[in-house]
Amino acid sequence: MNKRIRIILAAGLLLVALPFALIANGGGEVPLKGSGEIIVLHTNDFHGHPIKFFHYPSPDVGGLPAIATLVEDIRDEHPNVLLLDAGDLNTGRPESNFFDTTPDIIGYNYIGYDALTLGNHEFDKPLAILEKQQRLANFPFISANISYADGTPVVEPYIIKTFDDIRVGIFGLTTAETPTVTSPNITGSLLFEDEVEAAKRIVAELEPKVDIIIAVGHLGLYDDNTLGSRRVVSMVDGIDLFIDGHSHTNLSEAVWVNETPIVQAWQWGLHVGKATITVDNGKLSAFDWEALPVNLKEVSEDADGNNIYTYIGEEYTEDPYLLAALIPYKNQVEVExxxxxxxxxxxxxxxxxxxxxxxxxxxxxxxxxxxxxxxxxxxxxxxxxxxxxxxxxxxxxxxxxxxxxxxxxxxxxxxxxxxxxxxxxxxxxxxxxxxxxxxxxxxxxxxxxxxxxxxxxxxxxxxxxxxxxxxxxxxxxxxxxxxxxxxxxxxxxxxxxxxxxxxxxxxxxxxxxxxxxxxxxxxxxxxxx
Known part of the structure; x- marks a missing residue:
């Protein structure tokens, strides 16, 4: 496939990536009833980890430059790739915090994310910061259950993507507990609709338009069907895949509720989730999922007591262009x-x-x-x-x-x-x-x-x-x-x-x-x- 054109403006440390796919909010009048395979890559609870870091006991794990390589490798192998994030991009390491998450959004732009669901930590800072982040992002922030007091949505509720002759609807959900875990000075003027009610409404709106429906929710994966994503899936029909966040759950396999898989990719970019969806005549016919470690390592010792690091899964080299754009933020942190x-x-x-x-x-x-x-x-x-x-x-x-x-x-x-x-x-x-x-x-x-x-x-x-x-x-x-x-x-x-x-x-x-x-x-x- 043709690679995206990358432009790094060194003076301003800004990066622009030309969109590689069109996003249409509400586009597509009817399902296309197509057949084929779609790869859905996803992250959640990234929490401001744009550059590789130490995560006990492994040095140099995660980081957007390594994730960029991982995603590019998969795009080179598969024509239909969707890249989503289930929220909480904000609040993490100083390389991100000191700059209101700008480095992370630069990285997400470069990699080519399709959408990000609002998490509760997107409301840690004033709404003006969230609006600034949206202007910087080349991808939409989505959530179907947050509105202003007059009923106007804070962000778009969903997007529709078309792959060959398959239409996919992707809608966002944000935990309704957000007002209780954030400052009322920030969320006090917002309305958070019950997640189940919002999901029912949006699924009903999407079903006449698309073949496959994906929920990207920042709700949490818990042990029973009374909370989080399990509650939504157990009470709402028509969701083909639920990509979750909020609970920082480290899964080795998908959790199935009412024939709908729920997946989550741990936290901090340590994993990238990879779902393979097979569609037959507009219906989900097969599903597979795995968590891809991002340069995590096992540690052992040699005869002299020195640490030996063995990669868990593949080793991903860092994309040099993205790394060059992010390193100045790390250097500035040292000054700060x-x-x-x-x-x-x-x-x-x-x-x-x-x-x-x-x-x-x-x-x-x-x-x-x-x-x-x-x-x-x-x-x-x-x-x-x-x-x-x-x-x-x-x-x-x-x-x-x-x-x-x-x-x-x-x-x-x-x-x-x-x-x-x-x-x-x-x-x-x-x-x-x-x-x-x-x-x-x-x-x-x-x-x-x-x-x-x-x-x-x-x-x-x-x-x-x-x-x-x-x-x-x-x-x-x-x-x-x-x-x-x-x-x-x-x-x-x-x-x-x-x-x-x-x-x-x-x-x-x-x-x-x-x-x-x-x-x-x-x-x-x-x-x-």
Whole structure:
């Protein structure tokens, strides 16, 4: 196939890619009843990861230059390729955050995305930023269930693409919980229609026009049919494929509900989903799906203890043109990290975060609690092993916060039963002394961990003992939320990923405190050994 013409305007760091396919909103009067094969590539929850990054234990994973090569390879093999994103392009690494996601959109333009569904994190910043992003994008943002107060849609509800003699309708859905997890100053004037009702309405509108209907929803994939994409598919007929996001689900195979496959491609561009759709006389006759790793690696050691990295699947070289357009953003971040964000009146010691309460652990935990206040979180917990550097007295540069919290952990809220919370506190004395799982907790939590008797006692959460009959909402980092450091009791309940990196939260919290911080140890944790 002919390759797209690429123009990089180095002075402005802007890139224009000529469209390789026409997009028609509402085009096509009747289904074409065609036959053939369509490849649907998809991502979700990209969260500002435009350039390759370290994802434990693998260096140099993901990144749009590698994804560009992956997509181009598939387009060279298949004439009919559709490329979609299920939302949450915003809120991630500094290479993206510092520039309102401009590098990511440049990359999406270059690769040739066909559409992106609005995720809840598209509303992290004022609507003017979202409008600017739409103007920069060479592809449409879509969602069928968001409107202004007067009923005007915020974005187009769907697009229609034609491949040979097959018409495909693609519509977007955004989680209706968006107003409760974003600032009311941004979403307060918007209306979010129930996802099922919106899907029924749009499917009825599309069915007379197209052969195949694809829903691209930022809803989440959960364990039953009462939530997220499973709820929609179980209650709405006529959807041939549901591409999902929001829950950051790492699938190895499609999930089928009422003969409709639901797929999701993990997060951060670590996977690209690849669905192969076979159409016979305008009907879906065969379906296959796989998750393609983007330069993920297995790690082993040689005889000298050096790490050996083996690619999982294919190795994708980085597209040199796109890489050249994105590297200046990375370089500018290095300059930005020299910014002074505040001042410390005294030394915050990191050396004891694995054995006892520390002022630095309190600061990190309190920052997570502050970040999730609007979500009515009860308390926050951090593993000591996730805190990796001291915070000296004097001026605080952003770069120092990135050294204190070097991992790409986001702030997540986890719903836990009182029994599970008790189980977590009972787990503390079993952690070997000096190991990274030792907890640091937010204000409002007090307990005694007795390593001699193997028990945790005198537990108080906001002045009350643990109630085994209630549900608690706990803020933590994404490492612990997935069962890291053996915190498996956290993995059972509903989780919400704010997609705010811990380090960005800590930076904002220090500035919220007026920029001046003083170390305090307040008797949150008493250790007996």
């Amino acid at each position: 990290l020299g910014e002074i964000i505040g001042n410390s009146t005294a030394f915050f010691n990191q050396s004891e975060v694995r054995i006892t309460e520390t002022a630095l652990g309190n600061l990190v935990s309190d920052a997570m609690l502050w970040e999730t206040e609007r979500l009515e979180v009860d308390f926050a917990i951090q593993n000591g092993g996730g805190i990796r550097a001291d915070l000296p007295e004097g001026s605080i540069k952003k770069k120092l916060i990135y050294e204190i919290l070097p991992f790409d952990n986001t702030v997540i809220t986890v719903e836990m039963t009182g029994v599970e919370v008790q189980e977590m506190f009972d787990f503390f004395p079993t952690i070997p002394r000096g190991k990274g799982g030792f907890p640091q907790v937010s204000k409002g939590v007090e307990f005694t961990v007795d390593f001699t008797s193997g028990e945790t006692r005198d537990i108080s959460i906001n002045g009350e003992p643990i109630d085994p009959g209630r549900t608690y909402k706990v803020a933590t980092n994404s490492f612990l939320a997935t069962g890291g450091d053996k915190y498996v009791m956290m993995t059972n309940g509903y989780q919400y990923d704010t997609s705010r990196f811990q380090r960005d939260t800590l930076i904002d919290y220090i500035q919220h405190l007026g920029g001046s911080i003083t170390p305090k140890v307040e008797g949150r944790i008493t250790v007996i050994e």
